[in-house]
Amino acid sequence: MSGLGRALAGTGPLTGLALRRDRIMLTAWVYVLTAWAVGTAYSLKKLYPTVAAQQRFAATVAHNSLFIALYDPLFGRSLGALTAWRISNPTALLAALMSVFIVVRHTRGDEEAGRLELVGAASVGRQAALASALLVAFGASLAFAALTAAGLIFLGLPAPGAFSLGLAIASAGWVFAAVTAVAVQIAETARVARGIAIAVVTAAYLLRDGSAAKGASWLIWLTPVGWAVQVRPFGGERLWVLALSAGCTAIAVAASFALSARRDLGAGLVPVRPGRERASGWLGGPSALAWRLQRSGLVGWTAGLAAIGAVIGILTPAIGTLVGTSSAMGHAFTKLGGSSGIADAFLAAMAGLYGLVAAAYAVAVTLRLREEETSERAEPVLAAAVGRIRWAASHLVVAVAGTGVLLAAAGLSSGVADAVRTGNAGQVPRLLGAATAQLPAVWLFVGIAMALFGCLPRLDVAAWAALMAFLLLGQLGPLLRLPQWAMDISPFTHVPKLPGTAFTLTPLIWLTVAAVLLTTAGLAGFRQRDIG
């Protein structure tokens, strides 16, 4: 057998194992992505059934800088072009995250848990795990591309556009799967590897956002997310752009295999330095431990959100300029409140984005409790003189305060960036307020995660499902013209759209009360149940 053949021996069975382990997770990811894409096309078709209606809507979009900033440039006037404009950005992000989670889970995650050692002792090549993780990730994106294309064709959209849209989004998944394959070689823990990969995804999105600034449109060619847009599905497809993604993927895959061949199982590229012989004086209680375990994560998330906030702050002054002039547009424009109204609408949408990111952080931090429990690291702590409530509260404090830090950082950095750009600091308190107004809705996710952890620990992943469902509801709900009561299910619906609209305290109080109740229920459940 050749050297490569030996190194890849066992890839087939490992891929089968990964598909077996992730059959529900993979199905859910592909389903959400496909439902988002096809659902958007379907609702646009229902809203604008005639070609004339589609063209009118496309004209509004093309002249609205807010829409362009929120989504992507529009290439074309057809239903397909509108669909591509609306979904490329968020679905490419989801595809990228899906790739990150799949690759980390089946490489560094298994390695850290010692499962790879068990498998490696069998007749399995040393590159087989990496190869099978990449195969699964590539396959998931491809499945999404195929299903989306089929769905769009079923809705009557032209096949070339349908396939190129599917492939364009899938290509983002491929690039980031390959990038993650490199990250897992560098980092020694799954957590850090995921952090590195997500930081790269964030950077790619910041470059894309930055390209909306005047004179910076070339930035879009530096980011894989930009390439996905530049394929221009339904707008005179440019399939050669996919070669950029393919090339980038190939280079990163080759690099990951080369790095993997050079390192030991369980080791990273950065050698481990010896640490402290004695614990610092402050590391003496459950709260200190929770802080020690969560602080690097908090720093990473804060830095990421602050960077997003800064880019948005820099972009905002450019949003308020009217792109085209027509009487209809002018009317819509004034209705939105003029140039400051458009900028405010954009900023309010961005504040909602901060809220989503902070909610993801809240779920991750709260479910760390479950992770500590299932890894049996909670056991020695709870077998010491630490009560259950005190232990759970130590992580809850990080979730509640950490989300505050995150949102404040996002609001402040966008305000400061705006002030630097315009020389007027008036936006700082407004943007800080808009971001922190998300807090009660975000805390509700702390409550949801805690209630699940305390009362239904085996269903803890439902907290992520809830976040995903509310995200989809917020995105597709207005397009599907869902009734208000349906929209009201999402906590984000109740957050006042700041800046720009009036601040209302009542919904925020209710959200906080709900969060407190859910958390209390979770704590009560946790006190009564078995550990492990």
Place this chain on the structure above:
Amino acid sequence: MTGVIEVSGLHKSFGHTSALDGLDLRVRTGEVHGFLGPNGAGKTTTIRVLLGLLRADAGTARLLGGDPWHDATTLHRRLAYVPGDVTLWPNLTGGEVIDLLGRLRGGLDDKRRAALLDRFDLDPKKKARTYSKGNRQKVALVAALASDAELLILDEPTAGLDPLMEAAFRACIEEERSAGRSVLLSSHILSEVEALCERVTIIRAGRTVESGTLPELRHLTRTSITAELSDVPYDLTGLPGVHDLHIQGTRVQCQVDSENLGEFLSRLTRVGVRSLESHPPSLEELFLRHYAAGATGVTASSAGSVVTAHGASGQEPSREGSCPRTPDGRSF
């Protein structure tokens, strides 16, 4: 006499599987108590109930005079625990974990900590993720042994240790015993239990099948006898309490129940004894009988009453009940 652990009739099931099915366990103050049982017998479940991590379905459990579920936090100040499968926070060093676990309990002795690190040859500056299984075990052991706890609960603490470290561990437990601390030692290493424990509880399928001092438990089993006689014996068959008798000329091999030993030996001396070897039953034999009984489908409950031999053996248990034999008559 008061006990640090008093468990009786403990029941616990997870869904449809019953993990504990009326388990009894009694650990006296100041003793090292061996807790034995095959994999999945319920040792760890019992320990988790004692630590207040699991809630028992029925039965009573008292730990250091308190209720392990309700008084968990206060009781935990007085005990130290070493889990069977030690997982540590990957980015904390061993030294940090030892200090942290000690402080969470309410402090640890710095001098003992240093001495134990030395004895177990553990580098406290390494990150936990770089430790082997044995080294992770050592971290938990040092944290527990450097404490001033009255009770040590050790769940298979030497599973990952090399023989040298196992010896160091035994020496440590001997010291704990002389210091008057009580120890519950769950283990698979029978020589370790034989060397360290005054009393032993053997459980299987969530039930206690044997409990008592080692001499008491030995009393319940048979002694192997190999004798070279001066003449060919002819009246040895059919004696009460003699099993697996093999006579080859003047050579006699058999197993004899403890209370029939005197009578059997007097028969032998009547013939004339040239040499005599006798082996008291090892803990291993005792243990294997219960394991093998489980493997061949004879459960403790079906084989007879649960035997508990506390203190002086006033009650004479049924032999077949306490030591069920394999159906083919093979004994260990």
